[in-house]
Amino acid sequence: MMKIAVIGAGPLGSATARHLAESGAHVTVFGPDEPATFAGHQGTWSGHYDQGRMAVTDPLLVASILGHRAMARYADLAMRSGVTFSRSHPQLMMFPDGATGEGTQEPSSSHAYRMLDAVLEHSRTFGETPEVLDSAQLHARFPDMRFAANQIGALQHDALIVNPRLLVRAELVLAEAAGATRVRELVVGLESTASQVRLTLADGFTASFDKVVVATGAGTNASGLLPARVDTTVYGATIVLLEVDGPDVVQMPAWMYLDSHHGGGLITPPTQYPDRRWYLKCASGQLLSNPLHSAGEISGWVSTGGESSELDYFQEFVARSLPAVQVRGGHTRPCLPSINTTSVPYIDMVDERVGLVVEGERGVMMADEIGRLSARLTLTGEWRDSLDHHEVAVRWAA
Ligand SMILES: Cc1cc2nc3c(=O)[nH]c(=O)nc-3n(C[C@H](O)[C@H](O)[C@H](O)COP(=O)(O)OP(=O)(O)OC[C@H]3O[C@@H](n4cnc5c(N)ncnc54)[C@H](O)[C@@H]3O)c2cc1C
Structure with a gap:
């Protein structure tokens, strides 16, 4: 053996x-x-x-393939271990309205187009039926949410939230x-x-x-x-947890929004944390702005608990974008993403x-x-x- x-x-x-x-x-x-x-x-x-x-399903095909192979075993894993670790919940990924294909002169929106195209194509490859919703459809589908003008959303119904x-x-x-x-x-x-x-x-x-x-x-x-060092960059990222009253305070998908603050981010719908309270989990593109190079830099940054200005930003963003949600308070948590080259x-x-x-x-x-x-x-x-x-x-x- x-x-x-x-x-x-x-x-x-x-x-x-x-x-x-x-x-x-x-x-x-x-x-x-x-x-x-x-x-x-x-x-x-x-x-x-x-x-x-x-x-x-991800814009990158390799990630989608590996992700779907893993997801196909989640039910068996949960059943045999007795640990339920995932739940179905849709994801909405926003794109500029100009992400409409060829002919665009604007580099960022042509990149956005390729991203949107890839999400849709890969989703269909895996038998999913994503929808692209324009501004009016977004408002009708998600009345609790406020959307910036000139944006469309790709709604992926088959997403999961994994603990x-x-x-x-x-x-x-x-x-x-x-x-x-x-x-x-x-x-x-x-x-x-x-x-x-x-x-x-x-x-x-x-x-x-x-x-x-x-x-x-x-x-x-x-x-x-x-x-030797692997070609990957570790970042000191800030997670913001905003406390809400329970799971039903808002009907929202996991929301990958676009915004002028670090380009946007992700808000995960109310989720229960080990303290038994319910939180919206928020992270902006700021999470890739603070590269860390050594063990000392990592522990020094983790000790800070995260960037407090991100808490201010998300309190304001949620008040503006999810106006029905009463936020009881919030705090930051440190997190360490790393991005391979x-x-x-x-x-x-x-x-x-x-x-x-x-x-x-x-x-x-x-x-x-x-x-x-x-x-x-x-x-x-x-x-x-x-x-x-x-x-x-x-x-x-x-
Ligand atoms: C803000 C944020 C959002 C993310 N969102 C998503 C998402 O939506 N979907 C998704 O799939 N992924 C997401 N990720 C990425 C995901 O969390 C990571 O890909 C994943 O945690 C990597 O798992 P890992 O086991 O390789 O590393 P880690 O989770 O970092 O775990 C490594 C483990 O190794 C241990 N360890 C380290 N050094 C030693 C040592 N010398 N000896 C013994 N043990 C050691 C650590 O204590 C730790 O327990 C996100 C990450 C962040 C930070």
């Missing part, structure tokens, strides 16, 4: 661990639980400490049921030799494995575990014994499929899939 360690117990690591364990490997998953607070935070943080992530914390729980329940062991420790050293991989833990213990998968998410470069996941081997998965933009919706592909690659050393491996090969920073 092959002895394999997975470093990182986030969505990608837990999914990889499950597929490895269910394939018969002897698996150990290393990774700490979510810190209780961000105040004074030291060390690694992650991209998945939240209750709502979108799973939806990433519960997705991780479901994957780990099944990984453990298949024999995996969980160790709530950080890995601080990785030495790969011809015959084994030796890991050093934060408490000083060492352990050796036949193979290892590095799934350390936003901490991948900061951890220093790899021989290819915009799609890295699923690769660093050497014969060390595998790697990195996807910090849409990784929740694709996690179970990234985990399946990485488990197979790690076990067999071979890429066998209809998707060309070139698409998901790791890129190293120059």
Whole structure:
């Protein structure tokens, strides 16, 4: 039985661990639980400490393919683990009204057109029936919402809202049921030799494995575990949680809006958080304005808890755009997206014994499929899939 360690117990690591364990490997998953607070935070943080992530057909075909393969297994995952981690909810993605195709002179709207075209085409490829709604149709369909002039919306009915914390729980329940062991420790050293991989833990213990998968998410470069830096940029992002009275205060899709403030963002409909309260979750394009380069920069930024001006912005935006909603208060949370230079996941081997998965933009919706592909690659050393491996090969920073 092959002895394999997975470093990182986030969505990608837990999914990889499950597929490895269910394939018969002897698996150990290393990774700490979510810190209780961000105040004074030291060390690694992650991209998945939240209750709502979108799973939806994407303008990028690779992301759509991997996402749909994963989504097709959600029901089985939930049933076998006993953990319900997703719910159906439509998504509305706004575009400038000029996103009407050829002939436009304006570069941003021709880009918008390609995005809209791609969303519609890929949605139909996966058997979905998206709608494009003009201004009048938007007002009629969503009377609780106020839309800026000159915008149209692509309504994707088949979207899901995934709770990433519960997705991780479901994957780990099944990984453990298949024999995996969980160790709530950080890995601080990785030495790969011809015959084994030796890991050093934060408490000083060492352990050796036949193979290892590095799934350390936003901490991948900061951890220093790899021989070189992966070509991905980590950002210090701010999530704004606005408290509302309950799930029914507004009828709205998950809303990818456009706005002059950092280009727009996403508002997720009322969702319950671990404090049992209900929040609108908001994030603007500001989330890609603060690149972080080292472990020190990451922990320093996480300790701030996020950018308070974003809270002011969203209180004003929600009062204007969802006027029926009474906001009781709000707060910010830090989050760490990371963007690969290819915009799609890295699923690769660093050497014969060390595998790697990195996807910090849409990784929740694709996690179970990234985990399946990485488990197979790690076990067999071979890429066998209809998707060309070139698409998901790791890129190293120059
Ligand atoms: C604001 C925001 C919005 C997003 N929206 C979406 C969305 O709508 N849909 C979607 O699909 N995705 C979304 N994402 C992206 C998604 O959250 C990430 O792709 C996903 O979390 C990546 O999972 P991961 O397991 O690779 O990394 P992470 O979630 O970062 O988890 C990595 C884990 O590894 C652990 N770790 C790190 N270093 C070590 C170490 N040295 N030893 C042991 N453990 C270690 C960490 O503690 C952590 O638990 C969003 C991200 C953000 C920040």
